[in-house]
Amino acid sequence: MDVPAPLTTPAERLPLPVFDDTLAAAVHFDGAAGVADWTAAKVLVEHLFARSNKPIANVEYAIGYQLAQGLTGGDIVDVYHFDNDAVSFSIADISGKGTEAAIHAAMVKYGLRAYASQGLTPERVLRSLDRLYLENNAFEQVESFASVFFGMMDSSRRIMHYASGGHEAAAIVVPGERAVTLAPTAPLIGVFDDQHHLFKQSYVELPPGTVFVATTDGITEARAPDKSFFGMELFIETIETYAEAPVETIVHKLIDCARTFSHDNLRDDIAVVAARFL
Numbered sequence: 001m002d003v004p005a006p007l008t009t010p011a012e013r014l015p016l017p018v019f020d021d022t023l024a025a026a027v028h029f030d031g032a033a034g035v036a037d038w039t040a041a042k043v044l045v046e047h048l049f050a051r052s053n054k055p056i057a058n059v060e061y062a063i064g065y066q067l068a069q070g071l072t073g074g075d076i077v078d079v080y081h082f083d084n085d086a087v088s089f090s091i092a093d094i095s096g097k098g099t100e101a102a103i104h105a106a107m108v109k110y111g112l113r114a115y116a117s118q119g120l121t122p123e124r125v126l127r128s129l130d131r132l133y134l135e136n137n138a139f140e141q142v143e144s145f146a147s148v149f150f151g152m153m154d155s156s157r158r159i160m161h162y163a164s165g166g167h168e169a170a171a172i173v174v175p176g177e178r179a180v181t182l183a184p185t186a187p188l189i190g191v192f193d194d195q196h197h198l199f200k201q202s203y204v205e206l207p208p209g210t211v212f213v214a215t216t217d218g219i220t221e222a223r224a225p226d227k228s229f230f231g232m233e234l235f236i237e238t239i240e241t242y243a244e245a246p247v248e249t250i251v252h253k254l255i256d257c258a259r260t261f262s263h264d265n266l267r268d269d270i271a272v273v274a275a276r277f278l
Contacts, residue, residue: 056081058155061275064251066266068218073269074101075216076109080116085155088116091167091271092148092189093216104144107136108189112150122150122163123201126186130165130199133190145190149182149214153206158277160212163201165189169235170214173243174207179236182214206277213239213250218270222258230261239274250274 056079067073074094081087092108094101111132115125126148137144149170151162164170166188173179186199206212215235222230238257242250251272259266 054081056087058278059087059153059275060247060278061273062246062248062251063274064255064270064272066218066255066270068097068267068269073097074105075218075269075271076105077214077271077273078109078112079273079275080113082117087153087155088112089151089153089160089212089214089273089275090149091170091214091216091273092146093167093218093269093271094146095144097269100142100144104133104136104146107132108146108148112148116150116152121201122152122161123185123199125150126163126165126189127196127199130186130189130192130196134193137190145188147217148189151182151212153277158206158208159203160206161201161203163199165199167214168232169217169220171212171236171239172204172206173211173213173239175209175243179240179243180204181232181236208278210277211239211243211247211250212275212277213254213273215254215272216268216270218266218268219254219258219272221268222262222266224261225263230258234261247274247276 061079063077063079065075065077074096076090076092078090079087090109090112092105094104094108108129111129112125115128120128129148133146146165147167148165149162149167151160153160162182163186164182164184165186166184168184170182171179172182182202182204185202187195192198220230220232220235234257238254239250242253245253251274254272255270
């Protein structure tokens with residue numbers, strides 16, 4: 001059976017791999033336990049990394065996710081609708097790969113939701129996450145860090161307040177205008193102890209039709225055969241080119257352009273979110 005294709009479709013149409021003899025030849029399973037591990041990994045990828053398929057009033061959104069290797073990874077993307085009608089957009093890139101990175105990804109995803117649900121501002125959400133991350137590193141005696149973007153949309157005021165912990169690849173495109181990057185407002189998560197004065201936040205207005213796009217460095221650090229990087233320049237160029245397209249198309253084109261640039265040699269996990277505010 002065929003090895004499952006990368007997870008690059010919007011979450012609502014995210015395919016589950018089908019087991020057959022070809023996959024058994026490509027991936028070694030240690031009996032029933034091995035199959036159970038693979039099944040668990042499928043559920044983990046869908047629900048932890050890439051499951052955001054709930055309709056949200058006045059927002060069109062799509063996500064894409066692709067693993068570089070193995071069954072788990074260290075990128076997360078999340079769109080979450082709070083009961084006060086606020087909507088959060090999160091994307092994070094955890095250092096490392098595989099199961100350990102996935103564990104820290106889970107902490108980031110649900111930590112962001114938990115702190116935001118307590119009414120904290122994006123700045124304080126990242127501060128709190130940073131403290132948790134540092135404490136976890138000390139307790140588990142590991143070295144891990146993450147770039148994290150967290151934005152909270154106020155639909156009544158058409159504003160997104162955001163904090164970005166060293167996460168560069170995020171931008172908005174207002175209809176008829178050039179893309180504007182949402183620059184980092186804070187350091188990487190899990191690096192600086194007791195440096196909370198470094199954490200700031202900012203905001204952007206969201207006129208009708210504004211598009212928000214963010215990705216992890218699996219896109220921006222994709223390399224061509226000559227070792228050049230896809231970079232922020234091509235990221236911006238791509239989202240400006242397809243800014244009027246459906247959000248699913250923006251996600252697909254961004255991944256496809258990076259794949260073409262790298263000659264189909266993408267080496268890092270990829271997460272992408274695109275949203276249009278109606």
